[in-house]
Amino acid sequence: MKNQRMSSGRIVVPGSDNIGRFVSPKEEDFLKNIEQGVFDLVVACLSRGFVTVSSCEGHPEDFDNREVTLAFRSKIEIEKFKPLVNDFRTTITDKFFGSESNYSLYFSYGENYTHFITIWIDPPNVEDKTKELENRILGYL
Numbered sequence: 001m002k003n004q005r006m007s008s009g010r011i012v013v014p015g016s017d018n019i020g021r022f023v024s025p026k027e028e029d030f031l032k033n034i035e036q037g038v039f040d041l042v043v044a045c046l047s048r049g050f051v052t053v054s055s056c057e058g059h060p061e062d063f064d065n066r067e068v069t070l071a072f073r074s075k076i077e078i079e080k081f082k083p084l085v086n087d088f089r090t091t092i093t094d095k096f097f098g099s100e101s102n103y104s105l106y107f108s109y110g111e112n113y114t115h116f117i118t119i120w121i122d123p124p125n126v127e128d129k130t131k132e133l134e135n136r137i138l139g140y141l
Helices: 036-047 075-085 103-109 126-139
Strands: 051-056 066-072 089-093 115-121
Touching: 036 051, 036 066, 036 126, 066 075, 075 089, 075 115, 075 126, 115 126
Parallel strands: none
Antiparallel strands: 051 066, 066 115, 089 115
């Protein structure tokens, strides 16, 4: 089942108000599954070799913050990345959305990603903060 874009801009599984299906960047319609408010940020992450596994532009009826979640193969990779986002709120975990396994990521990417960092872009000025994070990512070598 494919996701659909709602009139609000939210991308969800048909019949759901807030749940979207995981879409691998290897899928043909991947770019159609990125919400506009985080589109450039996700593309910047991908252009620098980061693996994105979740993103959201925020929705005023539920929450105003934006987020992007990146997957890493090791804790060392996350530790190297963290200084780039040290002034953003982050959540670091070894489970993708609390899952006991990361098999869906393994099959989607062909590598074992075991560590995840969610970067939260909180109000106010989410557009400016999103652009700032995008520029940091683009400048990352």
